[in-house]
Amino acid sequence: MDVGIGLIGCGVMGRVLAKLVSNRDPRLAVVALYDPDPRSVEATRATFDDVPRVHRSHQALAQDPEVDWVMIASWNCFHAEQAIAALDAGKHVFCQKPLATRLEDALALGEAWQRSDRHFVIGFTLRFAEHYRRIHERIRSGAIGRLVSFEQNETLEFNHGGYIMGDWRRLRHQAGTFLLEKCCHDLDLAHWMTGSRPRRVASFGGLDVFTPQNESLIEKIGRDENGRDAYRTWPGLVGENPFTADKDILDNQVALLEFESGARATFHTNCNAGIPERRMLLNGTEGAIRADLVAGTIELRRIGFGTENERLDDTSPDLHGGGDLVLAEELAACMLGHGVPAVGFAEGLASTVSCLALDQAQDEGRVVDLAPIWQRVEGALEGGGVDRS
Ligand SMILES: NC(=O)c1ccc[n+]([C@@H]2O[C@H](COP(=O)([O-])OP(=O)(O)OC[C@H]3O[C@@H](n4cnc5c(N)ncnc54)[C@H](O)[C@@H]3O)[C@@H](O)[C@H]2O)c1
Incomplete structure (x- = not known):
């Protein structure tokens, strides 16, 4: 074993990705775990042939001399604190999205990364x-000219929505808002596709479905072929009834964004969709792209007489478009000293800033101007660690 991996947060995602990464090469091994829930620890220990040791705290794992890389997949509110402890202990860090649930925490993490000489990689799976x-390649090569306006959405199948509304993600102090927790990927994609970042944002949203008044939907829809209730079939730790009154996140939201590049966009999300989609309709000065990750379709048509749709479909068979496998491959290569994955602290911070600004627009019912916020975080965006360019 050349590279020891310590996993903090041993739930579904932590376990899956740590396994995918360590399977890439015999020189990579998961040697240590920390999770306060014994069910997650046991399930993860059972996943590996060489059973990793279990630490009693994330700090103890960070200090473990056999750990070179710390992978973090705990609740979002713990990401920054745990990543800071790992960087300060001299470890490289892979951290699941989002970077943090509060801007102060994200900036403190930036300071820790800048004073380190370590890698920091963030789990924006869709980038892979x-x-x-x-x-992205078609936009960058000019196939649709300059991007002028676009629509983006993420609508979730009802069981996926029920899962989120029934587990730790339903509470903002643990997960951040729904937009930050789930759609920070989409904001990151918008940054990437525009090569820019939002200048002004507005948002309208609400909790209209997952309330006690609508609990009868469970009975109305009925059970699946395995006898499981509607809204309760998504794999993972068993959560609460998704129709409880205690949650403080939204289940549908429509946002407006104007980017520094001049591009304008709408973003729409809904957690109880009859037709799940992760769709983009991108209009440029010379053409358009219409794409849906869930359906695996990509169409491009140049503006002109008699032009036809070009199909660029990619039918990767999962909700992340096969991104987990590629992320694991590129992360494993980085761990072995070959290259650096495409997304790190700067992308994580930019997405966090945009999501928090949209949350502020939503909470305060006003258009939020991001110029002062980008100015505030400029130093942190410049980079740090070994990935400083
Ligand atoms: N990149 C992606 O596409 C993607 C997909 C799903 C989840 N995620 C992210 O992965 C992380 C985990 O999500 P999940 O779906 O695996 O959830 P999960 O509920 O399956 O697992 C979360 C785990 O964190 C543990 N935990 C809670 N408090 C902790 C603490 N203080 N220290 C360490 N562990 C703690 C829980 O006990 C649980 O085992 C989240 O940050 C989530 O946003 C990313």
Whole structure:
């Protein structure tokens, strides 16, 4: 074993990605775990042939001399604190999205990374999906000219929505808002596709479905072929009834964004969708791209007489467009000293800033101007660690 991996947060995502990464090469091994929930620890220990040791705190794991890389997949509110402890202990860090749930925490993490000489990689899985790489490559090569306006959405199948509304993600102090927790990927994609970042944002949203008044939907829809209730079939730790009154996140939201590049966009999300989609309709000065990750379709048409749709479809068979596998491959290569994955602290911070600004626009019912916020975080965006360019 050349590279020891310590995993903090041993739930579904932590376990899956740590396994995918360590499977890439025999020189990579998961040697240590920390999770306060014994069910997650046991399930993760059972995943590996060489059973990793279990620490009693994230700090103890960070200090473990056999750990070179710390992978963090705990609740979002713990990401920054745990990443800071790992960087300060001299470890490289892979951290799941979002970077943090509060701007102060994200900036403190930036300071820790800047004073380190370590890698920091963030889990923006969709950046690694062939679907989005094809779209980005076409935009960058000028196939649709200058991007003028676009629509983006993420609508979730009802069981996926029920899962989120029934587990730790339903509370802002643990997960951040729904937009930050789930759609920070989409904001990151918008930054990437525009090569820019939002200048002004507005947002309208609400909690209209996952309330006690609508609990009868469970009975109305009925059970699946395995006898499981509607809204309760998504794999993972068993959560609460998704129709409880205690949650403080939204289940549908429509946002407006104007980018520094001049491009304008709408973003729409809904957690109880009859037709799940992760769709983009991008209009440029010379053409358009219409794409849906869930359906695996990408169409491009140049503006002109008699032009036809060019198909660039990628039918990767999962909701991340195969991005987990590619992320694991590129992360494993980085751990072994070959290259640096495409997304790190700067992308994580930019997405966090945009999501928090949209949350502020939503909470305060006004258009938020991001110029002062970008100015505030400019130093942090410049980079740090070993990935400083
Ligand atoms: N990149 C992606 O596409 C993607 C997909 C799903 C989840 N995620 C992210 O992965 C992380 C985990 O999500 P999940 O779906 O695996 O959730 P999960 O509920 O399956 O796992 C979360 C785990 O964190 C543990 N935990 C809670 N408090 C902790 C603490 N203080 N220290 C360490 N562990 C703690 C829980 O006990 C649980 O085992 C989240 O940050 C989520 O946003 C990313």
